[in-house]
Amino acid sequence: DAKVDRTTDAIGEVAIFSAAQLASLDARGRFRDWPTPCGVPILDDVLAGIGLDERLEIEIKTDSPARLEQVCDRLMVLAERYHLAGRATFSSFDPAALDILSHRAPEWPRGYIGAFDGPQWLETALTHGCTQVDVPVTSGSKQIVRAAHTC
DSSP: OOBSTTTSSSOSBGGGSOHHHHHHSOTTTTOTTSSSOOOOOOHHHHHHHSOTTOOEEEEEOOOOHHHHHHHHHHHHHHHHHTTOTTTEEEEESOHHHHHHHHHHOTTSOEEEESOOOSHHHHHHHHHTTOSEEEOOTTTOOHHHHHHHHHO
16 A cells, blocks of 8 residues: 555555654553454565575565665665575556666566556556566466466
8 A cells, every 4th residue: 555544544555654653552442352453564574584494586566666665676686685595476556666676686586566457457566577476366267377387
C-alpha cells in the first residue's frame, strides 16, 4: 500500500514516515483481535529474526526510479549479510524495480506480481527475466498459469 491507512492506526503516505515512526505504529490493521500492538518491522530486523533455512519472497513496492535504486542497493547489502542467495525471490509489481535488479544482480531470482488477466503480464515477466509470477486467484486463469509453466 502507498498509504498506512489500511494496515495501521495512522493516516498518510508510507514515504513520509521514517523507519522509526513506522515501527511505532500499530500494524494490526484488520486483525484487531491480535493481543498486542505490532509495529511495522524493518527488513533488517525480520531477516535477523528468521533462520537460515527459511525460503523468502521479498517484495519491492512501486516507487520512483531514484528511490528504487536506493532500495535495490540496500537489498544487495542485506542479501549478502543474511546469505539470501538461493533462498530468496525478489518480486515486484513495478517492472522498473525488476529491471534494476536484473542489471545489478542478474543471478537473483525475480518474480513479477500483477493482474495476469492477459498475455501482456507474462510477456513483461519474461522480458525482465522473472522465474516466478504471482497470479491472483481473482484475475488470473488456468490458461495463464499453464502458459507460465511452459516458459
